[in-house]
Amino acid sequence: MAHRVSSLYVHVPFCIGKCGYCAFYSEPASDELVDRFLDALARELALVAPDLAPKSVYVGGGTPTVLGFHRLERLFRELGRVITPCAADELTVECNPATVTSAKARLLRSLGVTRASLGVQSLDDELLIRLGRPHSRRQAFDAYDALRGAGFDNVNIDLMFAIPGQTMEMWRRTLAEVKAMRPEHLSCYEITYEEDTPLFELMGAAESDANHELACAMYEELLDAAAAAGYIQYEVSNFALDAARSWGSAGAAAPAFATAAVLATPGVAERIPAYACKHNVNYWRGGEFFGLGPSAAGFVQGIHTANIADTRRYCALLEQGLRPIAFAELLPPLKRAAEVAAFGLRMVVGWSFEEFKSVTGYDLQKNGAKKLQNLSSAAGA
Ligand code: SF4
Structure with a gap:
């Protein structure tokens, strides 16, 4: 391959339990399976390493922070063998509040992680239980403090709205509390009812339709609250603070994914805030990326791929030296x-x-x- 791919996604396929709305591939972790997965991931990384020079790395899942301290350390040491985390502009790890400790937060920071994405979803205990989230409101605050205490200066908070039973008052309260926390980035999605999830079984599409007006009003509320708090909306569901440096200003370093054409277009570069998620912006701009781990999607040289969504089969194929690809499609131009x-x-x-x-x-x-x-x-x- 003449050029090297600058974006890498790694799917860690383990969670404490299954949230009621979740359609991502994940399963409970056992030490034996995690070790086998880490061996397989190391093999998969070695297979793609010659074509990879990541500027952005996103470790998601699943719940990467469900791994114990030593296995989490091993995950990043394996990544470090084929990438130099310090050379990546952005290295994000998804964190679930139930699994973030001060020690893990410090470890992640010491291993070169630059950005933490905290899956808070709601700050209302009743709604967290309804969603089947494995953490409480208190744990969300504690995890956030642990990340800040470890020195993370680029933190995203994920929120959901139009959760069954969520009133406008509850949503306003959550937005006000998150505003006071002052994360650099906010991702806020309307809840979706994915087929084959317990929430879909429970509520069904009818509930989604019935709540449509409230969902729209909550989205409007989000836009107003984010703007009033100084967040710049740069995507339908994503908002970020801008730093003193502006990508369009003289002497400012251009983000790795920004093409010359974007920066050359008057008024465009200034509209992408400094704390925008570089990894996701690469997706939205049609950039290439490798996806490693069970179920991970990739896009390289015009070909969409998806890995096998089965951790044991994923491991077995890599143990035979094979790429664990379940699906590949070359899209017509x-x-x-x-x-x-x-x-x-x-x-x-x-x-x-x-x-x-x-x-x-x-x-x-x-x-x-x-x-x-x-x-x-x-x-x-
Ligand atoms: S923690 Fe995230 S990936 Fe795991 S089950 Fe819940 S929503 Fe899905």
Whole structure:
């Protein structure tokens, strides 16, 4: 491969239990299975290492922090063999409040993790129980304090709204408390009812429809509260603080994923806040990424892949020296361009003609109406 992929996602497929709404692949951890997984992940990393020079790494799942201290340390030492965490602009770890201790937070920081993403979801104990979350409101505050105490200066908080039973008053209270915590980044999603989850069985699509108006009002409330607190919305569900440095200002380091075309487009660079998640922005701008671990998705050289969503089979294939890929699809250029257009339009910056052309090869300034019609048909196909 002529160039090296600059983005890496690692899926740690273990959780304490299963949250009622969750459709991600995960299972309870046992020491034996975690050790086998870490061996397999090391093999998978070695297979892709020659094509990898990560600028952003995202360790998610699952719950990476469910691993005990020594296994967590081993995970990052394995990552460190093929990447130099210090050389990555952004190394994020997802943390569940039930599994973050001060010692683990300090360990993660000492191993080069630059960004912690804390899955709070709600600060209301009643709603946390309804969601089947394994932590309390108190644990969310304690985990946040542990991360800050360990020196994390770039923390995301995940929240959900339109949770069954959540009133506007509860949502306002949560937003006010999170505002007081002052994380650098907020990800706020409306709850979705995924098929084959206990919440779907319990509530069904009808409940989702009934709550539609309240969900819209909660989203409006979120936009107002985030803006009033100084957060800049840069994507439908994502908000970040801006630092003193501006990506568009003289002497400021450009983020690794920002293409020359973005920075050259007047008024665009300034609209992506400094604490935006670089890893996710790469997804939304149609960038390549390797996905390692059971069920992880990847996109390299125009091919979408998904790993096998079964930890034991994932391990068995790697033990035989094979990539554990369950699915691979080379998208036709038009379909790929439609996908890139749709993802990019989730961002407030949208697309400049120049950047869209550089990413997809489609020049919308020439015969644009016809091309847009084709893209829209391909997106719907
Ligand atoms: S902690 Fe996250 S990945 Fe694990 S079951 Fe809950 S929502 Fe899913």
